[in-house]
Amino acid sequence: MSIEKNIQTVKEFFASMSSSDPQDVLALVAEDIEWIIPGEGWALAGTHRGAAGVAAVLRRASQEIEMTYPTPPEFVAQGDRVLVVGVAKGKIKATNMPFHDEWIFDITVRDGMLTKIREYIDTQALARASAMSPPGDADRRA
Template sequence: MTAAENKQLLKTAFDAWAAGDIRPLLDAMADDVVWTVSGHNSWAGSFRGKDAVRRDLLGPLGAQFADTYTSTASRFVAEDDVVVVEAQGRVTTKAGPRYDNKYCFVFRLEDGRIREITEYMDTQLVAEVLTELAR
């Protein structure tokens, strides 16, 4: 796929996620996707495979939220097989505090599938608001 096609695939996925539906993003992931979370806390590290992303990252994360998490993209930059997305997440945690984090995602795509995701965000907010991830 071209850079423009990769960018459009992610625009479509983020349009759905902005409405609370992460399924198009999950559907676009390769089965052996690697999602790497930056930082130096319990949430940091690599999650290998779509099942691990769902079970070990998104499941524990979603369990902390009181309502539907949304992520609204504000910028897409594409070159070759890489698309960079700036986004703003919004949600209230079950404990009460807001978890409204800003993100920069770097996606690498291959044959119309997301192969790699590198996530950069406010790690201090993670430490202050989220409970530690048990591994």
């Protein structure tokens, strides 16, 4: 596929994530997709495989996070890889703590389907916002 078509597929993927129908997202991912979200200490971190893994992480994200994108993301592509550069602001629902996340998604597209997603995100900001007690509380109690 052309670079332009790969970018369009990724744009459709991002647009579909705001849809209320998860089938919109799943129609764009390969059955053997791998989605890597780095980090520890928050619910979405891990490697999510297959369409079922994507559906599960999106479901969990909608339960855990409120998020907005204050500026449109930038799309940069070469070959079958599309980098998406953006900013997200939001809060973790369980803690009501806000976060600011500058991120990059590294997405591989083959034959019109997303086959791999690797996020580069501010895991510290998300883990801090997910913490049930303020940072350092455990240290003060010890």
